[in-house]
Amino acid sequence: MRGKTTHAYWVVPRGEYMLTLKARGELVEGSLEELREELYITRRAIQYIIDVLWELDKIPTINQVHQMFYKLLRKQEFRAHQCKQIYKYALGIVKSAKKNNGKKPILKKLSTRLDKYDARVDLENQLVIVKLRNKVFKIKLLHSKEYIRKFLGRKWYEVTVSIDRNGRVWIAIPFKWMYEPYKPRRIMSLDINLKKVVIYNGRSVRRINTRFSEALYLKHLAENTQKRHSYAWRRNGKWLEIIRALHRRSKNIVVDWCWKFAKYIVLKARKTRSAIVLEDLEKLWFNASQRSPSLADRLSRFAYRKLQHTIITKAIEYNVPVLFINPRNTSSTCPRCGNKLSYNHRLAICRNCGFVADRDTAGAMNIYLKAIQTIAPCLRSRGTHPMTNETRAKGGPHKNEPMIAYIHSYKNI
Numbered sequence: 432m433r434g435k436t437t438h439a440y441w442v443v444p445r446g447e448y449m450l451t452l453k454a455r456g457e458l459v460e461g462s463l464e465e466l467r468e469e470l471y472i473t474r475r476a477i478q479y480i481i482d483v484l485w486e487l488d489k490i491p492t493i494n495q496v497h498q499m500f501y502k503l504l505r506k507q508e509f510r511a512h513q514c515k516q517i518y519k520y521a522l523g524i525v526k527s528a529k530k531n532n533g534k535k536p537i538l539k540k541l542s543t544r545l546d547k548y549d550a551r552v553d554l555e556n557q558l559v560i561v562k563l564r565n566k567v568f569k570i571k572l573l574h575s576k577e578y579i580r581k582f583l584g585r586k587w588y589e590v591t592v593s594i595d596r597n598g599r600v601w602i603a604i605p606f607k608w609m610y611e612p613y614k615p616r617r618i619m620s621l622d623i624n625l626k627k628v629v630i631y632n633g634r635s636v637r638r639i640n641t642r643f644s645e646a647l648y649l650k651h652l653a654e655n656t657q658k659r660h661s662y663a664w665r666r667n668g669k670w671l672e673i674i675r676a677l678h679r680r681s682k683n684i685v686v687d688w689c690w691k692f693a694k695y696i697v698l699k700a701r702k703t704r705s706a707i708v709l710e711d712l713e714k715l716w717f718n719a720s721q722r723s724p725s726l727a728d729r730l731s732r733f734a735y736r737k738l739q740h741t742i743i744t745k746a747i748e749y750n751v752p753v754l755f756i757n758p759r760n761t762s763s764t765c766p767r768c769g770n771k772l773s774y775n776h777r778l779a780i781c782r783n784c785g786f787v788a789d790r791d792t793a794g795a796m797n798i799y800l801k802a803i804q805t806i807a808p809c810l811r812s813r814g815t816h817p818m819t820n821e822t823r824a825k826g827g828p829h830k831n832e833p834m835i836a837y838i839h840s841y842k843n844i
Contacts, residue, residue, distance in 0.1 A: 451603050455599060543593075
């Protein structure tokens with residue numbers, strides 16, 4: 432899949448980021464019913480503020496919202512800082528919906544946000560203490576000690592407590608994280624498609640099957656069920672739950688696979704001191720929807736942006752450099768001689784030099800070459816240089832270019 436971008440390349444900048452610790456929770460003090468009741472009251476208060484702000488012609492400032500709702504919330508026994516979190520959250524939701532010309536937001540999730548005055552985090556004992564109105568709840572984090580240890584000593588900003596439809600308690604805590612990527616010695620280029628992700632490291636190609644097709648199948652199954660039962664599925668609780676379960680499973684497959692693959696590729700890159708190179712597919716959805724509705728439908732579960740987001744998140748966590756390059760001509764140019772490729776279905780053939788490979792492999796190689804040209808100064812100490820025009824004309828790499836000799840005889844692993 433190819434998109435368009437306005438810049439040749441960009442890197443994930445070093446600096447301060449936010450990484451969130453999310454974990455299941457187990458109530459140590461307080462009952463689940465009491466917690467559910469408090470979250471329900473909080474949700475009702477947020478929804479009331481959203482309803483009021485939505486009817487206004489002009490969105491008020493935070494100070495005006497404070498004057499409008501603070502005393503009202505205090506009369507309902509909300510703590511002072513919890514009042515602030517409630518109307519700030521409601522104001523943010525309304526601003527976002529109005530900006531995107533959306534409908535009035537309706538909250539469905541039972542959750543609340545608390546700052547350091549109404550919550551305390553003890554990572555040593557994996558314990559979170561929250562105060563909701565006049566009640567105190569102690570929640571134990573059900574996560575591995577090794578993972579939680581990464582966040583020890585870091586600054587946190589707020590605690591989000593929520594209960595899902597299965598009655599499970601979840602805790603989310605964003606932490607300040609400094610991203611200081613190492614200087615790369617090698618490059619790993621990724622060509623992401625609906626069915627496969629092709630990884631190229633300069634010497635070998637590896638293909639990994641995605642689960643996007645499986646998620647797309649479940650989405651189509653849910654949609655076909657809706658069509659088969661016409662409007663009856665809206666009033667039939669059984670079919671409504673089946674359709675929702677299919678959509679939920681489709682989404683969970685995408686999210687689960689993206690996080691697992693992101694961790695795999697980031698750890699592999701860190702082990703070899705490599706930089707991860709991706710295509711900048713910022714406008715892929717827009718371009719595809721203009722060309723073909725069926726292609727746009729396939730892209731609905733080709734979660735390339737979700738996958739890129741998870742890779743960036745894990746790269747920040749492990750200080751792995753990430754580079755995005757312009758995807759222009761990465762699947763239409765021969766990586767050996769630079770001439771235009773011709774295709775027999777998905778098989779790329781160069782009439783000039785005889786290069787033959789599948790479309791994804793050719794794309795991954797070209798991504799690699801573009802990245803070499805971008806960060807070549809970082810690799811000169813290892814004797815690796817970008818392929819020059821003279822070298823391409825001769826049909827082979829320079830003698831000091833060991834990492835791109837693969838183009839003539841690459842192997843699969």
